Amino acid sequence: MARVGYDTKMWSVLAESEGPLSLAQIAEKTNFDPLLLKRFLRYYQSFRMLSQPGDDAYVANNVTKALAGPDGVAVEYFTTVLQKPFEAVPRYLKSHNYDNPTNPSDSPWQEGYETKLHPFAWLQSNAEHFELFMQWVHLSRAGLPMWFDVFPFDQIVGKGSDKDTILFVDVGSALGHQSIALRQRFPDLLGRIIIQDTAQVIGAVQPSHDIESQIYDFFTPQPVRGARAYYLRNIVHDWADEQVVMILKNQITAMSEDSVILLDDMVLPEKDSPWRATQLDMTMLAALAAMERSETQWHALLEKAGLEIVKIWKYTEECDDSIVVAKPKKVA
Numbered sequence: 001m002a003r004v005g006y007d008t009k010m011w012s013v014l015a016e017s018e019g020p021l022s023l024a025q026i027a028e029k030t031n032f033d034p035l036l037l038k039r040f041l042r043y044y045q046s047f048r049m050l051s052q053p054g055d056d057a058y059v060a061n062n063v064t065k066a067l068a069g070p071d072g073v074a075v076e077y078f079t080t081v082l083q084k085p086f087e088a089v090p091r092y093l094k095s096h097n098y099d100n101p102t103n104p105s106d107s108p109w110q111e112g113y114e115t116k117l118h119p120f121a122w123l124q125s126n127a128e129h130f131e132l133f134m135q136w137v138h139l140s141r142a143g144l145p146m147w148f149d150v151f152p153f154d155q156i157v158g159k160g161s162d163k164d165t166i167l168f169v170d171v172g173s174a175l176g177h178q179s180i181a182l183r184q185r186f187p188d189l190l191g192r193i194i195i196q197d198t199a200q201v202i203g204a205v206q207p208s209h210d211i212e213s214q215i216y217d218f219f220t221p222q223p224v225r226g227a228r229a230y231y232l233r234n235i236v237h238d239w240a241d242e243q244v245v246m247i248l249k250n251q252i253t254a255m256s257e258d259s260v261i262l263l264d265d266m267v268l269p270e271k272d273s274p275w276r277a278t279q280l281d282m283t284m285l286a287a288l289a290a291m292e293r294s295e296t297q298w299h300a301l302l303e304k305a306g307l308e309i310v311k312i313w314k315y316t317e318e319c320d321d322s323i324v325v326a327k328p329k330k331v332a
């Protein structure tokens with residue numbers, strides 16, 4: 001239903017209006033049959049997706065405005081890319097004895113899309129879906145605090161850097177939106193910033209902000225040695241423990257005394273998780289046979305990779321997004 005409002009630009013029509021609109025006005029602007037529109041407006045009002053101050057008066061509320069904004073693309077992403085895996089979850093779980101899925105090549109994604117391909121490989125051969133995925137990873141936390149609003153990157157990682165310092169390696173960066181945001185936040189901080197992703201993603205990067213890009217498969221040893229920070233955002237939650245351990249060990253091989261790993265992901269509390277975080281956990285289940293982790297699970301996972309957690313910096317209440325600062329465990 002949200003997608004219908006998105007396709008007809010109804011959210012923008014309402015959000016851009018100075019005051020309430022009548023049914024006839026909305027019908028004209030969205031090309032909707034008035035009888036059908038009345039049913040949709042009634043539905044949207046009952047789900048608090050808009051407000052109805054009078055019998056024939058409809059006005060945008062905060063939900064309408066969110067759907068009308070650039071991050072409204074989430075509606076298109078969920079209904080185009082994730083609908084099939086979500087629908088497949090119950091029958092997949094029934095046929096797999098309700099075991100926790102950990103194989104990304106045998107998950108609700110493959111059941112929904114009737115494919116044997118890993119989701120990332122499938123996305124890369126489906127241009128429309130791939131484009132939506134890239135937009136969504138960029139916009140999925142729009143409006144929330146950024147990680148460097150809480151984690152003092154310039155003091156902890158950037159201190160004393162010069163132009164040759166390898167400051168920040170953004171591993172599995174997508175198009176590099178976090179690296180760009182970091183440069184914009186600290187324009188005077190000297191040092192190299194390098195983004196890394198698969199060939200298809202790096203091929204779509206528009207060079208900007210003095211950011212270098214590199215094709216790199218994180219299941220192989222990290223080629224950039226001695227960086228101050230290896231940053232992985234929403235990477236750990238894409239994979240089961242076994243693969244995460246491989247990815248992290250590949251980063252450790254390149255680390256020097258001064259290096260840290262920064263893991264930017266959700267760290268869930270043991271109770272009272274926020275609904276956005278649990279929803280994303282189910283998305284990880286459906287799309288990638290992967291998961292969000294609680295603090296206890298994070299400690300156990302990093303221990304397996306030979307890392308210890310120096311500190312966890314939580315930066316959103318809505319999703320429990322956090323920067324997990326990790327270093328190789330000291331050998332006694």
Ligand SMILES: C[S@@+](CC[C@H](N)C(=O)[O-])C[C@H]1O[C@@H](n2cnc3c(N)ncnc32)[C@H](O)[C@@H]1O
Pocket residue numbers: 120137138171172173174175196197198201216217218219232233234235238
């Ligand atoms: C969930 S997205 C996260 C992107 C970005 N870090 C962010 O937070 O928006 C996962 C990224 O991992 C990349 N990726 C998947 N497999 C990879 C691999 N083997 N080596 C490097 N990057 C990979 C994907 O192309 C995608 O850009």
